[in-house]
Amino acid sequence: MGVLVAELLAGLANAAALFLVASGLSLIFGVTRIVNFAHGSFYMLGAFIGYSAMQVLPGAIGFWAATLVAAVAVGLIGVIVEFLVLRQVYKAPELFQLVATFGVILVIQDLALLVWGPEDLLGPRAPGLKGVVHILGEPVPSYDLALIGITPFVLLVLWYLISRTRVGILVRAATQDREMVGALGVNQAWLFTGVFFLGSLLAGLGGALQLPKGGADLLMDFNILASVFVVVVIGGMGSIPGAFIAAVLISVLNVFGVKFIPQSTLVLMFIVMAVVLLIRPYGLLGREEAPGEHGQVGDPEQPISPLQSTGKLVVAGILVVLALFPIFDSPFLLVLMTDVIIVSLFAVSLHFMLSLGGLVSFGHAAFFGGGAYAAALLVHYVDTPMSLALLMAPLLAGFLALIIGWFCIRLTGVYFAMLTLAFAQLVWSVVFQWGEVTGGDDGIVNIWPAAWASSTTVYYYLTLVIGVGGIILMRHVAHSPFGYSVRASRDSILRAEATGINTKRIQWVTIAFAGAMAGLAGGLFVFSKGSVFPTELEIAKSFDALIMVFLGGVKTLSGPIVGASSLTIVQDFLSRFEYWRLALGLLIILIVILAPEGLVGSARKLGNRIGLGRSEGPGT
Amino acid sequence: MTAILEVKNLSKSFGGIKAVQDVSFDLMEGELLALIGPNGAGKSTCFNMLMGQLPPNSGSILFDGKELVGLPTRKIWQYGVGRTFQITATYPTMTVIENVQTALLSFHQRSFNFFSRAKTSYLDEAAELLSLVGMADQADRPAAVLAYGDLKRLELAIALSNAPRLLLMDEPTAGMAPSERIELMALAGRIVEERGLSILFTEHDMDVVFAHSHRIMVLNRGELIASGSVEEIRANPRVQEVYLGGGSVFADEGAS
Ligand SMILES: Nc1ncnc2c1ncn2[C@@H]1O[C@H](COP(=O)(O)OP(=O)(O)O)[C@@H](O)[C@H]1O
Numbered sequence: 001m002g003v004l005v006a007e008l009l010a011g012l013a014n015a016a017a018l019f020l021v022a023s024g025l026s027l028i029f030g031v032t033r034i035v036n037f038a039h040g041s042f043y044m045l046g047a048f049i050g051y052s053a054m055q056v057l058p059g060a061i062g063f064w065a066a067t068l069v070a071a072v073a074v075g076l077i078g079v080i081v082e083f084l085v086l087r088q089v090y091k092a093p094e095l096f097q098l099v100a101t102f103g104v105i106l107v108i109q110d111l112a113l114l115v116w117g118p119e120d121l122l123g124p125r126a127p128g129l130k131g132v133v134h135i136l137g138e139p140v141p142s143y144d145l146a147l148i149g150i151t152p153f154v155l156l157v158l159w160y161l162i163s164r165t166r167v168g169i170l171v172r173a174a175t176q177d178r179e180m181v182g183a184l185g186v187n188q189a190w191l192f193t194g195v196f197f198l199g200s201l202l203a204g205l206g207g208a209l210q211l212p213k214g215g216a217d218l219l220m221d222f223n224i225l226a227s228v229f230v231v232v233v234i235g236g237m238g239s240i241p242g243a244f245i246a247a248v249l250i251s252v253l254n255v256f257g258v259k260f261i262p263q264s265t266l267v268l269m270f271i272v273m274a275v276v277l278l279i280r281p282y283g284l285l286g287r288e289e290a291p292g293e294h295g296q297v298g299d300p301e302q303p304i305s306p307l308q309s310t311g312k313l314v315v316a317g318i319l320v321v322l323a324l325f326p327i328f329d330s331p332f333l334l335v336l337m338t339d340v341i342i343v344s345l346f347a348v349s350l351h352f353m354l355s356l357g358g359l360v361s362f363g364h365a366a367f368f369g370g371g372a373y374a375a376a377l378l379v380h381y382v383d384t385p386m387s388l389a390l391l392m393a394p395l396l397a398g399f400l401a402l403i404i405g406w407f408c409i410r411l412t413g414v415y416f417a418m419l420t421l422a423f424a425q426l427v428w429s430v431v432f433q434w435g436e437v438t439g440g441d442d443g444i445v446n447i448w449p450a451a452w453a454s455s456t457t458v459y460y461y462l463t464l465v466i467g468v469g470g471i472i473l474m475r476h477v478a479h480s481p482f483g484y485s486v487r488a489s490r491d492s493i494l495r496a497e498a499t500g501i502n503t504k505r506i507q508w509v510t511i512a513f514a515g516a517m518a519g520l521a522g523g524l525f526v527f528s529k530g531s532v533f534p535t536e537l538e539i540a541k542s543f544d545a546l547i548m549v550f551l552g553g554v555k556t557l558s559g560p561i562v563g564a565s566s567l568t569i570v571q572d573f574l575s576r577f578e579y580w581r582l583a584l585g586l587l588i589i590l591i592v593i594l595a596p597e598g599l600v601g602s603a604r605k606l607g608n609r610i611g612l613g614r615s616e617g618p619g620t
Numbered sequence: 621m622t623a624i625l626e627v628k629n630l631s632k633s634f635g636g637i638k639a640v641q642d643v644s645f646d647l648m649e650g651e652l653l654a655l656i657g658p659n660g661a662g663k664s665t666c667f668n669m670l671m672g673q674l675p676p677n678s679g680s681i682l683f684d685g686k687e688l689v690g691l692p693t694r695k696i697w698q699y700g701v702g703r704t705f706q707i708t709a710t711y712p713t714m715t716v717i718e719n720v721q722t723a724l725l726s727f728h729q730r731s732f733n734f735f736s737r738a739k740t741s742y743l744d745e746a747a748e749l750l751s752l753v754g755m756a757d758q759a760d761r762p763a764a765v766l767a768y769g770d771l772k773r774l775e776l777a778i779a780l781s782n783a784p785r786l787l788l789m790d791e792p793t794a795g796m797a798p799s800e801r802i803e804l805m806a807l808a809g810r811i812v813e814e815r816g817l818s819i820l821f822t823e824h825d826m827d828v829v830f831a832h833s834h835r836i837m838v839l840n841r842g843e844l845i846a847s848g849s850v851e852e853i854r855a856n857p858r859v860q861e862v863y864l865g866g867g868s869v870f871a872d873e874g875a876s
């Protein structure tokens with residue numbers, strides 16, 4: 001009994017940081033409809049700044065003062081980020097917000113590295129709360145008890161702010177009816193900035209408060225991101241009490257998980273989320289999202305048409321050049337180009353569902369990594385020949401996509417995106433924790449191509465044929481009746497259903513098809529590297545693909561290829577420098593703000609302006 | 621004449637609002653039936669229930685003897701019902717003719733075909749529908765750039781792509797110039813005659829209603845308050861009172 005109570009208390013203490021970060025995220029989403037992926041970075045900054053402040057401020061008073069200093073400082077940093085970056089993307093589709101906030105993540109990562117260095121910092125113990133208290137004979141850290149007290153206190157303060165003050169009433173009005181705030185004559189820009197301040201402050205407070213338990217390190221931002229999103233989605237986006245309930249639920253579940261089923265703690269969290277969303281698609285206390293919240297960026301998408309003869313010639317020319325690459329006799333170049341083709345295939349598969357299907361997936365890595373692991377496991381355990389493994393990779397990834405898609409198509413917009421992200425994390429956590437089968441963190445190694453394809457040149461040609469073949473297949477499907485039904489289901493569900501199209505089934509098949517093609521890319525990837533690690537399933541991998549699609553231009557068919565190639569090459573170049581994330585992050589933010597139609601989209605616009613293209617003609 | 625559509629005791633409320641109350645009517649084969657009523661009377665709600673986009677609270681809808689209540693929209697389309705929307709629903713990222721082709725592909729059950737070329741499928745059929753509604757010359761323009769009246773006509777072409785036996789048109793002429801309205805409803809009349817289908821439509825313009833409908837039903841606050849020929853409706857004092865508050869349009873009509 002005592003043990004159970006101690007576990008429960010540990011869970012409640014862990015809930016503190018999670019709740020603070022999640023409530024900030026939820027608050028920001030509720031009012032601004034921005035999903036701030038950089039929220040984990042604010043949490044990390046809270047820890048670092050808190051650490052530095054605690055070095056200068058002495059004693060117990062200093063500890064708590066430093067915590068508050070950190071919170072306010074992070075709140076102000078949030079205001080700067082809001083002012084410089086997010087103001088530009090409030091009305092843009094989710095993808096733009098993701099990309100912009102991802103740029104912020106990269107920038108903050110390198111700035112933190114610059115200021116605090118690469119070493120993990122051990123958090124100072126809270127003065128006066130260093131000991132343990134015995135409850136029912138079990139030792140419970142005093143600081144845990146303090147955290148357990150602080151969480152409901154913050155909840156109460158937030159509740160008071162929101163339900164009892166004028167600003168709070170405005171916030172509530174904005175959460176429920178965004179038109180109304182304008183009608184009330186409130187300066188919406190200031191309301192948004194204020195909410196961002198409060199939301200970031202909460203994240204910073206969470207980061208500073210967990211210092212005595214976890215310290216500060218450079219991986220904190222991504223590490224907390226998945227759990228925070230799970231909490232926000234379970235609780236209902238925009239609901240602070242929901243975030244509280246979910247944070248407690250997840251944290252308590254976690255400590256009991258560690259106690260009783262240590263192999264599946266991570267998995268457990270995502271399973272709970274899937275179950276909650278099946279029963280209540282908008283979370284425990286969330287409300288259905290009104291469709292059509294997001295506006296358009298740039299000109300409307302133009303109709304597509306298959307390549308005409310000039311276009312075909314250009315493609316043929318590019319293919320000939322690609323086929324001639326081995327004459328340079330540079331293994332480095334061939335390896336890079338193999339990578340480029342594989343990520344292009346991956347990006348095109350995401351583009352198919354995201355752009356043509358309007359299904360904004362934040363978890364496409366599940367299928368890339370899924371295909372990679374399928375091939376690797378088949379080779380590792382049953383000595384499957386490479387060709388069969390390359391066939392099974394897309395099939396199994398497609399099957400995984402069928403399962404995940406079955407859940408996800410019930411939701412739309414941000415909720416769809418969050419659920420795909422959670423499922424990708426679920427797959428990641430299964431692979432990560434099921435060490436006996438998947439090798440866990442150590443991955444699966446020694447997965448080399450068949451003897452005939454073992455030279456870099458032959459494998460390059462193999463990748464070229466399969467990769468380009470996959471891309472051409474997807475383009476072909478885009479122009480098929482199915483491709484048109486996919487776009488119809490995206491453009492107008494109302495019209496599509498009223499003309500006999502089963503839009504949900506179309507979307508389901510779209511996810512499966514895109515997943516299978518991502519799996520094919522994953523299969524090619526494994527044999528090119530000879531190994532696979534859980535990193536191929538990480539959030540960052542999904543974000544990479546999203547950024548490639550965005551960079552090339554969402555509304556163009558050739559965009560993902562251009563985006564994937566340029567990002568891979570730029571990354572390859574930049575990563576030689578120490579602070580390449582900073583450069584890449586700034587570059588991404590600049591592109592979001594200055595050229596939101598991406599490379600191909602902007603080039604086309606420029607071409608139209610100087611009179612090259614037809615203004616109304618079909619796009620490429 | 622037999623009834624193609626038999627609606628019995630159809631009701632729908634939203635929270636406390638009784639949007640449609642106990643509405644019953646029949647629509648005959650080859651009939652052009654108008655449903656009129658002030659804004660918020662429940663006309664669009666009726667259409668949404670007929671097309672399966674809203675589940676009614678109670679009542680029954682028989683189309684050609686088959687119950688439609690509980691069926692998904694796409695099933696109702698397969699039975700042979702087409703509709704246009706008060707706020708047009710088309711595919712803005714496709715060209716005009718592709719909009720129609722996509723509907724035709726669905727009608728021919730090829731929505732899940734991965735291999736043939738959509739752009740060259742059912743070109744003739746699509747072109748024919750477009751010339752029927754007078755949109756042939758705009759076939760290759762993106763739907764996103766069309767004028768509102770043209771979108772309405774495109775929607776009509778799409779709605780005809782399953783060779784429907786019943787066409788539901790919710791304010792088909794909203795946003796059109798007066799001459800265009802007359803033209804469009806004349807077209808609807810021709811389609812009814814040539815193809816033998818039946819049309820139920822709502823309309824604000826009384827000129828259009830009186831000139832083109834075979835029969836008129838009047839809805840007010842969710843309730844059917846009158847039904848009859850053009851002359852009967854014109855003469856109905858209750859209609860004059862509720863619908864127009866003894867309004868002037870009827871008087872003008874009578875005078876002209
Ligand atoms: N989805 C809905 N939710 C709540 N109320 C609705 C909804 N659709 C319509 N209503 C209400 O039902 C009534 C009838 O609306 P509607 O059928 O659109 O009228 P009409 O088409 O005759 O102008 C109105 O009071 C409207 O506000």
Ligand SMILES: [Mg+2]
Pocket residue numbers: 663664665706790
């Ligand atoms: Mg209406």
